[in-house]
Amino acid sequence: MSNSLEITVPVQLDTGLFRSFFLFDALRRQRRWVGLAVFSVVLLVCAGVCLSQMGARQGALPMAILLAAVAVAVPAVYMALLQRSIRQQSKALRLEQPHLVYRITVSEKGVTAAFPVPGKKDAVTSRPWAKLYGAWRVKGAVYLYPEAEKVYILPDGQVPGDAGDLWALCVEKLGDKAHDLRRGK
Numbered sequence: 001m002s003n004s005l006e007i008t009v010p011v012q013l014d015t016g017l018f019r020s021f022f023l024f025d026a027l028r029r030q031r032r033w034v035g036l037a038v039f040s041v042v043l044l045v046c047a048g049v050c051l052s053q054m055g056a057r058q059g060a061l062p063m064a065i066l067l068a069a070v071a072v073a074v075p076a077v078y079m080a081l082l083q084r085s086i087r088q089q090s091k092a093l094r095l096e097q098p099h100l101v102y103r104i105t106v107s108e109k110g111v112t113a114a115f116p117v118p119g120k121k122d123a124v125t126s127r128p129w130a131k132l133y134g135a136w137r138v139k140g141a142v143y144l145y146p147e148a149e150k151v152y153i154l155p156d157g158q159v160p161g162d163a164g165d166l167w168a169l170c171v172e173k174l175g176d177k178a179h180d181l182r183r184g185k
Contacts, residue, residue: 006107007166009159011152014098015090017141021153022086024138028181036075043071104144104152106169111144113152129173137167137180144170 027033050057050064090096103122105112110128117123125146133145142154142163156163171178 005165005169006105007159007161007169008103008105009154009166010103011101011154011158012098013093013095013101013153015087015095017153017155018090018093018095019086020138020141021143021151022089023082024136024143025151026082029136029143032078036078040071040075043067047071102152104154106144106166108169108173110173111146111152113146132174132177134177134179135167135170135174137170137178137182139182142167142170 044067047064047067050060050067053060054064093101100116102116103114105114110126111132112124112126114122114124127146131146133148135145136143140156142156142159144152144154146152154163154166159166167178167180171180
């Protein structure tokens with residue numbers, strides 16, 4: 001890479017981009033689905049044990065039905081609450097209409113974020129590559145995490161030029177902290 005490489009991405013977010021990120025972060029990066037799956041499997045195994053005791057124990061069938069219902073209901077309720085949270089946060093961030101949220105400049109030195117403040121100078125924060133938490137490449141976007149709980153969403157369609165150049169710089173600078181999750185990669 002050239003020492004003068006600098007890519008500035010003016011990021012406009014909307015509800016769809018935010019939803020895609022939120023689901024990725026909760027279910028894929030943080031792997032919250034694993035706990036739900038283990039919970040459901042344990043309850044379904046218990047329901048199976050109850051079914052095996054149907055002739056020997058009174059109330060085995062109702063208990064099996066209850067356990068199976070809870071095994072299905074808890075993950076369904078979790079997903080419904082996750083979707084509700086996405087809608088509420090999208091509304092709070094006023095993402096119904098796409099608008100400029102920040103400008104991210106990625107260079108050989110690191111990442112700079114400029115947040116527009118109405119009537120004032122932009123709030124700017126910079127971080128060298130060594131201090132970044134990581135980057136995840138998914139279909140249609142790069143999620144750049146300056147910290148474990150903070151993210152810059154960089155949609156491919158908003159990166160000037162080729163989004164591949166942005167990702168190549170992330171891989172070069174972050175090494176094993178850069179994760180490409182696209183199919184076939």
